[in-house]
Amino acid sequence: MLKIEGLHVMLGDKEILKGVNMEIGAGEVHILFGPNGSGKTSLLMTIMGYPQYRVTEGKIMFKGHDITHMPVDERARLGIGMSYQRPPTIHGLKTRDMVHICDRDKIKKVEDLAAAVNFTDFLNRDINAGFSGGEIKRSELLQLMAHDPDLMLFDEPESGVDLENISLIGNSIAALLRRNFQAHIEKTQKQTHHHLIKMGLIITHTGYILNYVPADKGHVLYDGVMACRGNPQEIFQTISHAGYQECIKCCNQRPTPVTEIQTSL
Numbered sequence: 602m603l604k605i606e607g608l609h610v611m612l613g614d615k616e617i618l619k620g621v622n623m624e625i626g627a628g629e630v631h632i633l634f635g636p637n638g639s640g641k642t643s644l645l646m647t648i649m650g651y652p653q654y655r656v657t658e659g660k661i662m663f664k665g666h667d668i669t670h671m672p673v674d675e676r677a678r679l680g681i682g683m684s685y686q687r688p689p690t691i692h693g694l695k696t697r698d699m700v701h702i703c704d705r706d707k708i709k710k711v712e713d714l715a716a717a718v719n720f721t722d723f724l725n726r727d728i729n730a731g732f733s734g735g736e737i738k739r740s741e742l743l744q745l746m747a748h749d750p751d752l753m754l755f756d757e758p759e760s761g762v763d764l765e766n767i768s769l770i771g772n773s774i775a776a777l778l779r780r781n782f783q784a785h786i787e788k789t790q791k792q793t794h795h796h797l798i799k800m801g802l803i804i805t806h807t808g809y810i811l812n813y814v815p816a817d818k819g820h821v822l823y824d825g826v827m828a829c830r831g832n833p834q835e836i837f838q839t840i841s842h843a844g845y846q847e848c849i850k851c852c853n854q855r856p857t858p859v860t861e862i863q864t865s866l
Contacts, residue, residue, distance in 0.1 A: 625752070631802050650672055684753070711747070742773045811833060
């Protein structure tokens with residue numbers, strides 16, 4: 602469903618992605634780890650199609666379409682959506698109107714969607730104007746719920762969220778991706794149509810999201826290169842106890858190409 606091959610990306614005069622390869626299959630959720638400045642957000646922004654992230658080599662395929670140089674709006678219509686870590690404040694645009702704009706089918710009831718993320722009282726306020734960290738995340742989720750894309754990109758959904766909101770954010774993301782832990786356990790026995798088409802790529806530093814969203818694969822992006830991939834829980838435990846350097850050291854000792862690595866960290 603999503604295939605990235607040999608992706609090199611420039612931001613200004615600096616190369617920030619250096620030959621990234623990644624595949625996300627139908628119904629899969631992947632977690633992206635990496636230290637600050639490693640290129641994680643840049644990868645998501647490139648997948649979403651922001652023009653300042655200039656692809657100099659490689660390609661991005663989505664649902665059989667080459668989207669490498671496709672504009673943002675066309676990618677959104679094709680079924681890619683993103684929740685941003687620090688979305689802008691938009692004065693003069695009400696949250697209610699933004700949610701309606703995001704609804705591709707124009708049939709969803711804004712109030713019902715807002716109630717699901719406890720956001721009804723914010724519908725008539727300007728986008729992100731005076732919102733707390735948790736309120737911004739709920740606003741982003743509300744817009745994604747209206748869009749209901751096939752591929753969802755989440756840039757640190759736990760960032761700036763207090764403990765009271767973590768559960769709501771985590772469970773809402775699980776619902777958007779049409780998965781929970783019980784469904785994940787049973788997926789080899791019974792699949793629904795939605796499980797087959799919804800995909801997610803989630804950046805996390807805290808790892809909290811793993812308590813709510815069962816992930817299929819984890820990746821470590823380090824200095825613009827995919828240094829490691831494997832079981833997301835195992836990767837996170839290694840990072841938590843030994844830091845990124847130990848993870849990279851472990852992978853550097855292996856002669857196998859990164860695309861074939863199955864971590865045993």
